[in-house]
Amino acid sequence: MNNKRRIDQTEIAEVSKIDTYKSIIESLLFVTGEPLSIREIGTIIRCNERETLEIVKEMEKDYKNRSRGIKLISSNKMLQLVTKPNNSEYVQRLLKTNVRQSLSQAALETLSIIAYKQPITRVAIDEIRGVKSDRAIYTLLEKSIIKECGRLEVPGRPILYSTTEEFIKYFGLDSMESIPSLEDILNNFGEMSKNLKSE
Known part of the structure; x- marks a missing residue:
């Protein structure tokens, strides 16, 4: 009887520990607003990659609950919290703008x-x-x-990236031909620099 009670208490403690990890990971993803790698998360919560993946799998099950307004995206060992697509209309009403967030400097x-x-x-x-x-x-x-558009024919065959139609819409361009050339940008920058110096 005592052995059974000890086992039950151990199981309860283990579940509580996993819930704590899930709570921490959720906070990390919420605060950063950007994708985090499994390795990065594991380093922060002091778990190895396998343990972190197990916790993430449990989180994915939780987020599949239809009553949640957010979902967990997991791809190439990167995690991100996003709002559910069917709620986008309401999010857009709140923001009174397009739901696409502005891109970071790095992006x-x-x-x-x-x-x-x-x-x-x-x-x-x-x-x-x-x-x-x-x-x-x-x-x-x-x-x-952007999208993956093939692989470079060299050892390792790395993925190639290119822009999409969404890129054109995102920046209000008519077509890819509408993008100013690098030469034009540099010339304009040079003119701006001269004008600033003359002032």
Whole structure:
């Protein structure tokens, strides 16, 4: 009898521990507003990758409950909290604007590189920016502003990225041909610099 009671208490403690982890992960995702990697989350909650994945699977089951207004997106070991699509009309009423959030500086930098250099690999983007672009790419993919458009025929066959029709709509362009050339941008920037110096 005592053994059974100990087992029950152990199980209760384990469930309570998992619920605590789920609560922490939910807070992390809510605060950042950006996708977080399983590895990053595991480091913060001090769990290995396998344990973190198990907790995330439990969270995914929780969020499948129809009464929840948010859902958990899991892709390529990256997690993000988003509102349920069928609630977008009401979210839009609250914001009184399009539900698409403005892009972060990192996402804009990454998108600019893709727009002018497409098709391009993540490694090439990282080299141009000088920092990792995984999170920015994930955000742009989630917003359907970019897409995977094949693989580069080199060892490892890295994924190639390009812009989508949503990119054109997002920036109010008529077509991809409407994007100003890099030369025009540089010339305009040069003119602006001269005018500022003359003032």
